[in-house]
Amino acid sequence: MLGIAPTTLRTWDQRYGLGPSIRTEGGHRRYEEADVEVLRRMVALTGQGVAPASAAVLARREAAARLARSRAPLGGEEARAAQRGFLAAARRLDEPLMLDLAAKLITAHGVVSAWEAVFVPSLVELGDQVAERGQGVEVEHLASASVLHALREVPRSARPGPLAALLSCAPDEQHVLALEALGAALSEEDRLWRSLGARVPADALCDAVTRLRPVVLLVWAHRADLARQVPFAALESLSGAVVAVAGPGWHGLELPASVHRPATLTEAVGLVLTRA
Structure with a gap:
């Protein structure tokens, strides 16, 4: 579909982080539509003579800008439902589900909205319960660790410039x-x-x-x-x-x-x- 070899895809993944959003347990790469759009832009830029490293930065930046424009704010009943789901997973110590929920919230609504509408209220509630009952520290800690992991999965900027x-x-x-x-x-x-x-x-x-x-x-x-x-x-x-x-x-x-x-x-x- 893209007119490039599988070896090129692997190289772009390893060198520039233009990889798939999903990898199966067997190690197979599964490219979602958003991943393909980034690759299409990479192909176009390199075809125009842009160096691959620079083209990768531009392709990721443009994709991030498109995603930010498409994100819907999180609030109201949707935010309350997300809180309930995250808290339920936390109280079951279901780390895989918390990681999945946190990652999906960030992808769909962005870090700021997910943090202010779901993560902070959920962690405050868990912390208050520990203070009141003297138990549940393990729930609070695992929930915090899950949020931390999801935050650290957000790709870092690679553009040159001053340290903001x-x-x-x-x-x-x-x-x-x-x-x-x-x-x-x-x-x-x-x-x-x-x-x-x-x-x-x-x-x-x-x-x-x-x-x-x-x-x-x-x-x-x-x-x-x-x-x-x-x-x-x-x-x-x-x-x-x-x-x-x-x-x-x-x-x-x-x-x-x-x-x-x-x-x-x-x-x-x-x-x-x-x-x-």
Whole structure:
């Protein structure tokens, strides 16, 4: 149908990530219509003389833009039904079903909508139950791990350019899931980002900002005692990065006037997009 050899398909899959959405247990590749459209664009671009590596980036970027335009917002009864399904799978410790539901929500509605309408309400409910009853930690942990896995499956941007965002936890902060959600949402917008992960010492954070020179630096904290350890004066003197904070740990704290405080994932993504 495409007029290219199977060996070319395998090469494009291995080198440029232009592979199928589905692989059978026996290792067979199953290309969906969206996969074929990306390959058609790859064929057209290479036929015009574009280098394969550049053509692959363009083909993926155009496909992501088309998908974003076609995604429907998630809300109302559809969101509540998705929550019920995810919570039911979580309480059964049905990890394969949670992974499948999370991946489908992200594909159909995008990271931001899935996060705000389903993942956060579901995880909050599970966390509240642990706090009230003193049991169910295993349910909360497996649900969080399933969401994390689905977020990390969102393809990262490969386009050249400045680092749009550097994401980091405050020193001794161990919760990384919200940062991964922001990173996945930025990947959908074809923006480059890096995450330093959990428990980043103040000196290490400063060193990373100096070396990577991100457009936006965002630091997450869920408790005030952890948030207070972030060295804002040193960070602002190191580079021209826009500094932002997120998480409940910053509530009520006085911060420099230049520090941004996005309250939602939507606001955090918008902050990065307006500057990078």
